[in-house]
Amino acid sequence: MDITKIIAPLNDAQRTAVTASEKSMLVLAGAGSGKTRVLVHRIVWQIQVNAVSPQSILAVTFTNKAAREMRGRIEMLLETNASAMWIGTFHGIAHRLLRRHSEQARLPKDFQVLDSNDQQRLIKRLLEDLQIDTKELPPKEIQWFINEQKDAGLRSKHLVDSDDKNAKRFLRIYREYEILCERTGVVDFAELLLRAYELLHDDEHLREQYQRRFSQIHVDEFQDTNKIQYDWLTLLSPNRDNLFVVGDDDQAIYGWRGAKIENIYNFQKHYPNHEVVKLEQNYRSTGAILKAANGIIQNNQGRMGKSLWTEMADGEKITVYAAHDEKDEAKYVVERIKLWVESGNKREQAAILYRSNAQSRQFEEQLMLAKMPYKVYGGLRFFDRAEIKNALAYLRLIANRNDDASLDRIINTPTRGIGLKTLDAIREVAHSRQFSLWDAAHFLIDEKILPNRAATALFAFLELIEKLERDTAAFELSEKVQFVIEHSGLMTFYSQDKVEKSADKIENLKELINAAAAFSFENVEEEGLSELAAFLSHAALESGESQADEFDDCVQLMTLHTAKGLEFPLVFLVGVEEGIFPSQQSIYDKAKLEEERRLCYVGITRAMQKLHITYADNRLLYGKSTAASKSRFLKELPQELLEEVRPKREVSRPVTTKTPNFLAFKVESDSRYKMGQRVHHETFGSGVIQTIEGEGAKERILIKFNRESRWLMTAYTELTVVN
DNA sequence: CTCTACGAATTTTTT
DNA sequence: ATTCGTAGAG
Numbered sequence: 116m117d118i119t120k121i122i123a124p125l126n127d128a129q130r131t132a133v134t135a136s137e138k139s140m141l142v143l144a145g146a147g148s149g150k151t152r153v154l155v156h157r158i159v160w161q162i163q164v165n166a167v168s169p170q171s172i173l174a175v176t177f178t179n180k181a182a183r184e185m186r187g188r189i190e191m192l193l194e195t196n197a198s199a200m201w202i203g204t205f206h207g208i209a210h211r212l213l214r215r216h217s218e219q220a221r222l223p224k225d226f227q228v229l230d231s232n233d234q235q236r237l238i239k240r241l242l243e244d245l246q247i248d249t250k251e252l253p254p255k256e257i258q259w260f261i262n263e264q265k266d267a268g269l270r271s272k273h274l275v276d277s278d279d280k281n282a283k284r285f286l287r288i289y290r291e292y293e294i295l296c297e298r299t300g301v302v303d304f305a306e307l308l309l310r311a312y313e314l315l316h317d318d319e320h321l322r323e324q325y326q327r328r329f330s331q332i333h334v335d336e337f338q339d340t341n342k343i344q345y346d347w348l349t350l351l352s353p354n355r356d357n358l359f360v361v362g363d364d365d366q367a368i369y370g371w372r373g374a375k376i377e378n379i380y381n382f383q384k385h386y387p388n389h390e391v392v393k394l395e396q397n398y399r400s401t402g403a404i405l406k407a408a409n410g411i412i413q414n415n416q417g418r419m420g421k422s423l424w425t426e427m428a429d430g431e432k433i434t435v436y437a438a439h440d441e442k443d444e445a446k447y448v449v450e451r452i453k454l455w456v457e458s459g460n461k462r463e464q465a466a467i468l469y470r471s472n473a474q475s476r477q478f479e480e481q482l483m484l485a486k487m488p489y490k491v492y493g494g495l496r497f498f499d500r501a502e503i504k505n506a507l508a509y510l511r512l513i514a515n516r517n518d519d520a521s522l523d524r525i526i527n528t529p530t531r532g533i534g535l536k537t538l539d540a541i542r543e544v545a546h547s548r549q550f551s552l553w554d555a556a557h558f559l560i561d562e563k564i565l566p567n568r569a570a571t572a573l574f575a576f577l578e579l580i581e582k583l584e585r586d587t588a589a590f591e592l593s594e595k596v597q598f599v600i601e602h603s604g605l606m607t608f609y610s611q612d613k614v615e616k617s618a619d620k621i622e623n624l625k626e627l628i629n630a631a632a633a634f635s636f637e638n639v640e641e642e643g644l645s646e647l648a649a650f651l652s653h654a655a656l657e658s659g660e661s662q663a664d665e666f667d668d669c670v671q672l673m674t675l676h677t678a679k680g681l682e683f684p685l686v687f688l689v690g691v692e693e694g695i696f697p698s699q700q701s702i703y704d705k706a707k708l709e710e711e712r713r714l715c716y717v718g719i720t721r722a723m724q725k726l727h728i729t730y731a732d733n734r735l736l737y738g739k740s741t742a743a744s745k746s747r748f749l750k751e752l753p754q755e756l757l758e759e760v761r762p763k764r765e766v767s768r769p770v771t772t773k774t775p776n777f778l779a780f781k782v783e784s785d786s787r788y789k790m791g792q793r794v795h796h797e798t799f800g801s802g803v804i805q806t807i808e809g810e811g812a813k814e815r816i817l818i819k820f821n822r823e824s825r826w827l828m829t830a831y832t833e834l835t836v837v838n
Numbered sequence: 839c840t841c842t843a844c845g846a847a848t849t850t851t852t853t
Numbered sequence: 854a855t856t857c858g859t860a861g862a863g
Contacts, residue, residue, distance in 0.1 A: 250859090473854090473855090476854090476855095735854075736854095737854070737855090738854040738855080739854090
């Protein structure tokens, strides 16, 4: 066996982690330090050197993309297929467990997965049924609450009924929601995790079976795990030395959705026989970029402590551009990308990273003007598009008549004369008699409660679904999908030019048929589940980002969150202003502020060669022009790494005709000016020093005067210090 | 049932 | 500025 292939490409720290034995490992992997490589090599090491069976390998990630990448790289190194290993997302693995043991998990065999849109819809409908004003109590809030509870491992029965009226109401809704999901046979994302936890927790036999099976458990992005995920892991690994977790406390940016950095500390308590390995050598960025990253993150408290270093040279300084407004900012960025491309680089190597999606707009406009192709990440994903969801809803209803969420979605899409009145009546019956919407509709027709016209329309709908199922019973999956799209009326509906972007929508529907065909092809029969049901779960669990147009050479636009895990030679960190980044909502809360700072750290460490940071003095916010000021994060950066640029028209031209008097200068230069100091200038009046840059004859300072900011060369300027 | 007009909200995202 | 959802008119 050739172990050099596994070991040789690793540095000392990586090797220590990969080859460790008989203990749990906590790998603190800084940005760009080869964390995926360590995971991949570790797994291969276990198989090839320690003769661990691939069946015994469990590896969990947060995204399908990460899981795919890991599997791919393992297969490459192993030179065989890795299908015996369980490599997947927390949700994917939980789903797999629940499918295998649906009976023990007390779930219907063909349960369906509810994505968060579906969940919100369902909650909204529930609130309406309970006569709760959705204006006063937005479904979003309930959704948030329920998921928060589930992520903490709490069911409604675990919550104590308090006297607080509001808490009482939340609890009641939670309870009703559980009943509704149970009755309709659907499972939301948080439920997948909670159910999988309960399954192992409650069933000793099953638990032991999986404990025995998974002798090696690997976790990626450990800092992003929430409570239930952590508890689930510990169920699988009780006091054993087989957990290999990789994470970076400095890159924990998902606290707001329940991730607990504390899990890293819990891990250390829980698994005393563990070793910590820090991966601090960075293979991605220049020295200057890393110094900036270290400089910013050290302002956070309670870190595990890590300091990135590189063998690379410092490289270029970080360019800071103080734009006049958001348009100027965008122009600057596009101008710079132009120069980058003109000197022979690719557009796709350049990324524009912002704090919130709304900021993409200005950049898109300028990029369009410059005729430069770009791609904005984070829009609607394939399976989230309305036309796709509608088509899927038909399929889901065919698979399961009790799927209220789906029925609700398509009962009048395309319109077929079933209006609000009729729908209300159905809901009313469903609620009062604890029927599914489907059964309630039947009830209304059988009991002849509805007006003739409505009854006819409703009956036609019910018949349509029955007929679709009958007619496609013998079909293959993709044929089924095609038939349903065509005969549900959706195709005709989207063919009308009234529907906006109808061509795109039809294109997408055709793509769904392709996706179904591809799914049948790739999918190995999953334990007794119908192919349709399996495909529907796949659609819920896979957002469908995978084969997004690997189009031509595009500038990349995305939020800082989306950028995590990626790298680009040229990075623009834009909108670095107080109130934007850090965001307004985070400024007064220390924990939130530190998370923003970690986000900033993530942003900086995306850059490989060159980083630009920009901010605007004025920004159009909610339609109003607002004065802005540079972010505190900019001030926290080691100033010697920065070179600040101002819009051309605002830079006061340094006079370069005469040689400055070095001697005279030197006497004064050392301690004369400080940042934040008030000074007075003959012509411009008094102002505050914002930035000091350069030394000796080249020293210049940025002063913010009443009406404008100016760069002044201290060697030539008469300034009086004001106290 | 469909269309328009008005008011309210507006960090970040995966599964 | 823009999007999104709902109320009221057509």
